[in-house]
Amino acid sequence: MLQQKPLRRCEGTSMGVIVLDLRPGLGIGPFSLGMPIWKAFVQIEQQPDIYDVVHVKYFDEDPLKMDIVISFPDHGFHLRFDPCSQRLRLIEIFDVKRLQMRYATSLIGGPSTPATFVAMYAVFGPTFPGIYDNDRGVYTLFYPGLSFAFPIPSQYTNCCHNGEAELPLEFPDGTTPVTCRVCIYDSSTSRKVGVGSLMNKASVPPLPAGSLYMEEVYVKLGEELWFSVGGQHIPFGASPQDVWTDLGRPDGIHQKQVDQMVIHSATDPRPKTTLCGDYFYNYFARGFDILFDGQTHKIKKFVLHTNYPGHADFNTYIKCNFVIYGASHQDMNSSKTSITPGSKWEQVKEILGDCGRAAIQTQGSASNPFGSTFVYGYQNVAFEVMKNGHISTVTLFQSV
Known part of the structure; x- marks a missing residue:
């Protein structure tokens, strides 16, 4: 049974869209990959006006089988913690319209800044062709420690030849797909992390030498x-x-x-x-x-x-x-x-x-x-x- 524990519930409407600094391969805002779960809660408790609704999700019957997830439903992102080490292994933005990210001088997402394929390509620059998941109808574009998933309408699947696509990806009608999910993960390995089974490839960054954590x-x-x-x-x-x-x-x-x-x-x-x-x-x-x-x-x-x-x-x-x-x-x-x-x-x-x-x-x-x-x-x-x-x-x- 998947348990969901509300850490805090405030009456009234959502606080609105927040802006968090995006650090590919490292983290977002105050949350850093590899941080212990207790440090994440410290950050949450220090900013109650921002993180006003927080859910903690875990698999009650076997807590080591699935991630411990801290979810911010009002802001559209999850923190996924490895259940054994209880360290942050993956940050998943599942609703880009609810969270605005700042990378260098560029703003990504939010209600007024669509995170389109062309826009992401312009911000982050050229990269290798991504992976097209035919079963899910999703094309994932990868950068070191960062991936963007784009849903591809069925009438345009021929744009992804042999699972790849010409970059930047644009459809014949002149439109370009909008990302449905962003993943931030450790970039010290060459693993590609995205939606579905690719999400499980995100691993916790190695601890520094001499660390007392998990001693x-x-x-x-x-x-x-x-x-x-x-x-x-x-x-x-x-x-x-x-x-x-x-x-x-x-x-x-x-x-x-x-x-x-x-x-x-x-x-x-x-x-x-x-x-x-x-x-x-x-x-x-x-x-x-x-x-x-x-x-x-x-x-x-x-x-x-x-x-x-x-x-x-x-x-x-x-x-x-x-x-x-x-x-x-x-x-x-x-x-x-x-x-x-x-x-x-x-x-x-x-x-x-x-x-x-x-x-x-x-x-x-x-x-x-x-x-x-x-x-x-x-x-x-x-x-x-x-x-x-x-x-x-x-x-x-x-x-x-």
Whole structure:
């Protein structure tokens, strides 16, 4: 089921046509190819008067199967994010009349500037012949990191001989086609990206060397986290000073109000309503939290987030690219016994075994419209699982 979540809805009419700078192969306006989805939301939140109606679309049953799409229906364009890396791979303008683009000193699109074939050819210059899709009746013209799709009326399909056409394309009656779709994509490869199956050829630009985004975080259950890029080892029992030194200043610090799971511990002598003195270091930009004991000031838990759409915490954290190994930690290269953000619950059970019934976790229907999740506990680790079988959070601890 394709889910569509309105991020914001304002009453009244559309704000009208906006003008965004077009950067072939790089992006449009404030949106850059390769940017993480959370940065796109930051841009949206900073300009609420412009991006007043925003839809988030994703495939609820299998969120890794299709793009996560941020859509601006009033402005006629989509941002398509790779579902695994959650980085922007393709910008798709589907209604050129609703969005005006600025390239150098030229304006493209909008209600008064038709984006015709001849006009685009004049702005961007000569290029190689494009591709004609006979089934769709669409001719696509390509430039580095940029493509324009033009619908061809059936009576003029003979203008596209052997799938190509003479450039600039004009019909015998003196008219020229108007683009129906514009795609902006990474130009570091020679791939041609357009409508239909060609849309799937858009890939995310490579990350710069040393980037911490999607850094693999190796988990040694009951012992430590190991960060693959920086090389830091953060063990249970480490102090706030240790963490601050190795990982830098946290993005947030907050006190844990109530330990909701303490009621399940038969050996814990504390009254079940006691306020908890423990506190979190939140590393939102790295996808995890660290919980410190309020008395000893030592690490007692790590919480790793997958940032799946359809979860109440979506876009609060980036995706933590963790790797958890099963019973044996000797073979650090074995993918068959590892649990990652892409693992589903059935795969976890194959690796760790059945753990019995789940605890039900919900934040209430008012604050969590996505419903409850299921928490399964093992020695040293607990998994919060969504209804679609994907893992939303992983909590690491040392079993007593």
